[in-house]
Amino acid sequence: xxxPIKKLLIVDDSKVSRMLIRSHILARRPEWIISxxxxxxxxxxxxxxxxxxxxxxxxxxxGISGTDAAERMLSKYPSIKIVIFSANIQETHQxxxxxxxxxxxxxxxxxxxxxxxxxxxxDSK
Amino acid sequence: MSSLSELHLDALAEVFSIGAGRAALSLSEIVGDEVRxxxxxxxxxxxEDINSATLSLNNGRFGAxxxxxxxxxxxxxxxxxxxxxxxxxxxxxxxSQMSIDELAEFEHEAMxxxxxxxLNACLSAMADIFSFTLESSLPDYAxxxxxxxxxxxxxxxxxxxxxxxHIDLTIEKRHTAGNLVFLLSSASLDNLVSHLDQFLGxxx
Numbered sequence: 242x243x244x245p246i247k248k249l250l251i252v253d254d255s256k257v258s259r260m261l262i263r264s265h266i267l268a269r270r271p272e273w274i275i276s277x278x279x280x281x282x283x284x285x286x287x288x289x290x291x292x293x294x295x296x297x298x299x300x301x302x303x304g305i306s307g308t309d310a311a312e313r314m315l316s317k318y319p320s321i322k323i324v325i326f327s328a329n330i331q332e333t334h335q336x337x338x339x340x341x342x343x344x345x346x347x348x349x350x351x352x353x354x355x356x357x358x359x360x361x362x363x364d365s366k
Numbered sequence: 367m368s369s370l371s372e373l374h375l376d377a378l379a380e381v382f383s384i385g386a387g388r389a390a391l392s393l394s395e396i397v398g399d400e401v402r403x404x405x406x407x408x409x410x411x412x413x414e415d416i417n418s419a420t421l422s423l424n425n426g427r428f429g430a431x432x433x434x435x436x437x438x439x440x441x442x443x444x445x446x447x448x449x450x451x452x453x454x455x456x457x458x459x460x461x462s463q464m465s466i467d468e469l470a471e472f473e474h475e476a477m478x479x480x481x482x483x484x485l486n487a488c489l490s491a492m493a494d495i496f497s498f499t500l501e502s503s504l505p506d507y508a509x510x511x512x513x514x515x516x517x518x519x520x521x522x523x524x525x526x527x528x529x530x531x532h533i534d535l536t537i538e539k540r541h542t543a544g545n546l547v548f549l550l551s552s553a554s555l556d557n558l559v560s561h562l563d564q565f566l567g568x569x570x
Binding site: 328 | 388
């Protein structure tokens with residue numbers, strides 16, 4: 242049986258967004274271990290040392306875009322399940338998320354949007 | 367003046383980036399292409415300290431869409447674009463091969479619509495996230511010089527605080543930068559800060 246303890250990496254340049262995602266996730270999955278990165282490059286460097294099971298990824302961040310970062314992460318570690326969590330909800334980005342085999346969940350971070358992300362993670366088991 | 371921490375400004379930037387995302391979705395549906403719109407920074411300053419550098423105003427003429435919002439806090443919002451760039455964007459929005467001269471005929475209406483989309487997307491994101499209601503007036507549009515704009519912002523004694531958001535907007539291959547300026551009274555700024563505190567306090 243799968244361990245209930247999962248590792249989640251939150252990638253978002255906004256500290257407030259990271260705090261919100263962390264708080265909502267821990268309310269639902271208190272046993273999860275959460276790490277954070279403030280940009281795509283930081284996330285890519287971080288996963289070499291500490292591979293997460295799941296990742297939430299913002300799109301508009303300083304440096305490379307979240308979708309580019311997700312693509313690079315998945316090409317190296319295809320086991321990570323990434324959800325794109327962004328305010329940029331145009332069709333182009335939704336299509337890009339689909340091509341990466343994931344979904345785009347629209348911000349704001351709420352119980353509803355977190356449920357969508359968690360459902361996407363659990364479907365991937 | 368209510369002091370805003372780095373976390374307050376981060377929360378405001380996040381609220382407005384959600385607004386910008388909504389505006390970009392609406393605009394991309396109008397033009398049938400990707401729209402890149404970003405809100406990289408939020409600043410709150412005393413209106414006496416505002417200058418052309420704060421608003422990246424050069425010597426050109428600017429299109430200003432103006433709208434009043436009322437609710438738990440009141441604000442006058444002004445969206446500023448350089449006039450020639452704004453007209454090109456209006457051309458993209460109208461999806462025709464009209465010349466700039468022809469477009470000028472529709473400038474007032476189309477700029478009001480552009481402003482309405484961006485301003486309401488930003489303000490509705492704020493209202494949703496902070497759980498309150500903001501009513502908006504109809505948008506108005508005027509063309510003014512940098513000096514006229516600065517004079518008007520500085521002279522407004524009942525709204526001594528100014529919240530400035532710098533916005534980059536790219537439709538197809540056209541790029542323009544604009545500023546979204548909110549004029550706030552002391553009481554409105556205090557109310558905004560207390561809503562921010564409440565919002566941040568709910569993140570445990």
